[in-house]
Amino acid sequence: MRPNKRLGQHFLTDANILGRIVDALDCSPGETVIEVGPGHGSLTEILLARGARVIAVEKDPRLAAEVGMRNAERGIERLSVVQGDALKADWHSLLDARPDLPHSAFRLPHFKVVGNIPYNITSPLIEKALTPPLPERIVFLVQLEVARRIAAPPGSKTYGALSIGVQAQCRVEELFTVLPGSFRPPPKVKSALLRLTPLAEPLVRPQEVAPLRAFVAACFSRRRKQLKNAVPEGRPAAAELLALGFDPKARPETLAPADFVRLLRWSQQL
DSSP: OOOOGGGTOOEEOOHHHHHHHHHHHTOOTTOEEEEEOOTTSHHHHHHHHTTOEEEEEESOHHHHHHHHHHHHHHTOSSEEEEESOTTTSOHHHHHHTOTTSOTHHHHTTOEEEEEEOOGGGHHHHHHHHTSSSOOSEEEEEEEHHHHHHHHOOTTSTTOSHHHHHHHTTEEEEEEEEEOGGGEESOOSSOEEEEEEEEOSSOSSOGGGHHHHHHHHHHHHTTTTSOHHHHOSSSOOOHHHHHHHTOOTTOOGGGSOHHHHHHHHHHHHTO
């Protein structure tokens, strides 16, 4: 089946890489996995072979039908294929709709998320995956440049709002690079496997996620300014920043995610 360019389809065909993706997800028999964009079902087959229960969300109706038909021929009952947009679907309701899952699996969801995802919707898909209640693990194959931005440490050139938003909720690991030749058709850029493991104690509360995102974006819009002029709300005086433990002359890109959370909470008290 010819890839749909409009949907950003690049099918991963390297069996070794597919196996390493499932290794990174580390799913045990009986665990539930939401797979975003199964394509032809190559990754799906490995997940099923390892005993996972898979809920595959595929936007392309042709591919959704193909994956469902191939699975019906194998007679495996651990796969549900959902034809629809992963960005619009309520992932938690998909868990709830599985009558074969134990009740605790959707009251306190124990699930993982995996996918070779379209590069043009990487950020919103990650935001979607990090909507509480969070999965145990997220493994996405993404554009190398985006993976580097998400995993970037404070002070680096690629560190920014995306890095902070994700790192405030997850431990971020860039596992390995995947070359264009592993796909059909080959993309124009390299890819990387990104593993996100939600923190046992996230730096932000669920209701703070969106405000932190907006606050950090505003700070980085003044990236080259000193901190005393970059904080968007309240414009703290140097003495106030010193009292909070910050150097007023520091620049936003040098602050760790926890620092931005403290600044956000300070600004909300004004």
